[in-house]
Amino acid sequence: MNYYEFWTRLDEISLGEMFKKMMEDPTLAACKKRHNAIDMVKITKLAWTPYKGMNTLLVRALAQSKQKDGSVHEYTPLVEFKKVQYVKDATYAPKYLPNIAVISAVMQQGGSPEPVAFYKLQRDKTDVLVRCQCEDYKWTFSSHNKAAGALFGGAYKKPKPQGLKPSPNPNKIEGMCKHILKLFKVLEKTGIFA
Numbered sequence: 001m002n003y004y005e006f007w008t009r010l011d012e013i014s015l016g017e018m019f020k021k022m023m024e025d026p027t028l029a030a031c032k033k034r035h036n037a038i039d040m041v042k043i044t045k046l047a048w049t050p051y052k053g054m055n056t057l058l059v060r061a062l063a064q065s066k067q068k069d070g071s072v073h074e075y076t077p078l079v080e081f082k083k084v085q086y087v088k089d090a091t092y093a094p095k096y097l098p099n100i101a102v103i104s105a106v107m108q109q110g111g112s113p114e115p116v117a118f119y120k121l122q123r124d125k126t127d128v129l130v131r132c133q134c135e136d137y138k139w140t141f142s143s144h145n146k147a148a149g150a151l152f153g154g155a156y157k158k159p160k161p162q163g164l165k166p167s168p169n170p171n172k173i174e175g176m177c178k179h180i181l182k183l184f185k186v187l188e189k190t191g192i193f194a
């Protein structure tokens with residue numbers, strides 16, 4: 001590991017950087033397929049958990065993925081945005097300001113949803129942590145995301161070696177499965193990005 005790699009590995013990674021890296025890596029040609037496959041994924045639930053004291057925003061989703069045989073698999077992809085700048089009193093946060101996003105979140109157990117406002121997130125600057133429990137995410141990306149500081153939660157256990165199968169990600173590129181990609185596509189429409 002050279003000096004540059006050392007620092008970039010310690011660095012955090014934004015959504016935009018992660019997306020660019022995985023789309024540009026020649027060995028991850030399946031990425032384009034992965035990206036095209038997001039139409040088969042439906043996000044049926046979205047839960048916002050703002051941690052104002054920690055300046056993070058956790059978004060959990062329920063993703064239903066239609067299989068070729070017609071069956072449906074369910075996954076719970078999630079993303080945590082870091083260094084979110086919350087607006088103190090969302091009641092007075094003018095929704096119409098172009099740089100402010102307002103979401104509706106339950107802030108305490110049993111409470112009803114209330115508006116939460118923050119400065120819109122930047123695709124290329126806001127650092128993210130991501131996680132999904134599908135096989136593609138676990139074995140193609142999770143350990144490389146962990147090395148880049150972009151894995152939410154603990155590492156997955158190493159899978160049993162599968163014979164001489166080549167690694168799906170020889171260049172150890174950080175990335176996202178189709179469920180996380182679809183989650184971001186849905187998030188685009190919520191207006192949280194600048």
Ligand SMILES: [Zn+2]
Pocket residue numbers: 075077132133134135136137177178179180
């Ligand atoms: Zn997934």
